[in-house]
Amino acid sequence: MELPPKLKSGSNEMLKIVEVSYELVGSVQFQPFIAAPSLDISISLAFLFCFLQFLLAAFLFLLGIAFSLSLF
Numbered sequence: 001m002e003l004p005p006k007l008k009s010g011s012n013e014m015l016k017i018v019e020v021s022y023e024l025v026g027s028v029q030f031q032p033f034i035a036a037p038s039l040d041i042s043i044s045l046a047f048l049f050c051f052l053q054f055l056l057a058a059f060l061f062l063l064g065i066a067f068s069l070s071l072f
Helices: 005-009 012-025 031-035 041-069
Strands: none
Touching: none
């Protein structure tokens, strides 16, 4: 794998680190999503439950404000 010429001007140790990370980024291509297609379903369900929990918290917060205002 050939690196761009701008990266070749640094020290040898730094070049080795950049080369290894360059190869790692090139070789990892979202393998978990290919291996487990049901993962995106569970992620979307987690976001749905998080959103529902946020709505419940906002509703209870507004209910608490309305209740405290009704006491005055």
